Amino acid sequence: MAATLCGRVLPKTGWLPLTESVRHGSKAVTRHRKPMHFLKQKLMAVTEYIPPKPIPPPGALSPPVRKTELESGLVILLKRELATVFRECKMIAVVQNNASSAEDMLLLKHRLYRHGITVKYFSNQVMRSFLPDSRYSNMQPLFIGPTVMFVSKEPKVKEMLKVLRSSPQMVLLGACIENTLLSREGILNYSRLPSMATVCGELVGVLALMTSQTVSQLRHHPAHLSALLQQYVEQLQSASTPEPAGRETAFAMEEAAA
Structure with missing residues (x-):
């Protein structure tokens, strides 16, 4: 029985399995460089030393000449x-x-x-x-x-x-x-402003109204004074003239004369 099972399980001579397990070697551990933080990058860029440019000796370079362009016709x-x-x-x-x-x-x-x-x-x-x-x-x-x-x-x-x-x-x-x-x-x-003709018309109307009011105010006192004087004269005339006699008085005077 054991021989039968071993014969079935164990591969035959000259037979190759369909899949083969291949063992790979262990990989080496590589450390990747961690990127610098962007704030630190900004700080490094701001604090980077910039050497001054060498100053040329006097007279070595001539001043640049600016060309003036003439306007066309x-x-x-x-x-x-x-x-x-x-x-x-x-x-x-x-x-x-x-x-x-x-x-x-x-x-x-x-x-x-x-x-x-x-x-x-x-x-x-x-x-x-x-x-x-x-x-x-x-x-x-x-x-x-x-x-x-x-x-x-x-x-x-x-x-x-x-x-x-x-x-x-x-x-x-x-x-x-x-x-x-x-x-x-x-x-x-x-x-949105009115036209000049409208503004001139309104101005002329306001000036005419003010002039008429001024004239009426100036004429008010002399007219009132003349009306009072005329009324006073009429009162004096009515007081000086005798009252007319009645009809009976006139008839009696006629009989006495007869």
Whole structure:
């Protein structure tokens, strides 16, 4: 029995098992370097010693020569035109153009031209060379990126805002109205003000009312005094004249005379 079991369990001669166990050698223990903490890295970077650069002896290097670039004739011509625009126009609005198409821009120009507002294009290079030497130097931060100017000889803020509502790609940045620099909120507040004709009419009405009140007050005392004097004269006249006799007294006087 034992021989039978041993014969079944033990492998036969020349037979190879399907799986073989292979023993690997033990691996060597390797220690990885722990990374430095980021706060310590910052501290090491801040406290790192930087040696000073050696100073060259005097006369070894010549001072750098700055080259002055002359402005071209086109830039000078554009600056003259820009000076004319700022001198003749009372409203100069800076608007940012956010990729509006040529068709939308043409339609916007047509709508603005109905109200006497013109669209002007000037490059930022020309604006930056003109503004620092003028009294409009505070407008220089507005000219960043693609910008256009809406100019008119009269301040027509309400009409401009009404046209800009139909063009969301045009963003109003600021404006110079009657030599006063205004932000977007300032322009909205300026548009709510009444027109000059309305203000003049209200002023004329207030002045006329004040004049009429002054005249009435000046005439009140002489009129009152004349009325009192006239009443006093009438009282004196009524007191001096005798009272008229009755009908019976008059008849008796006639009989006595007869």
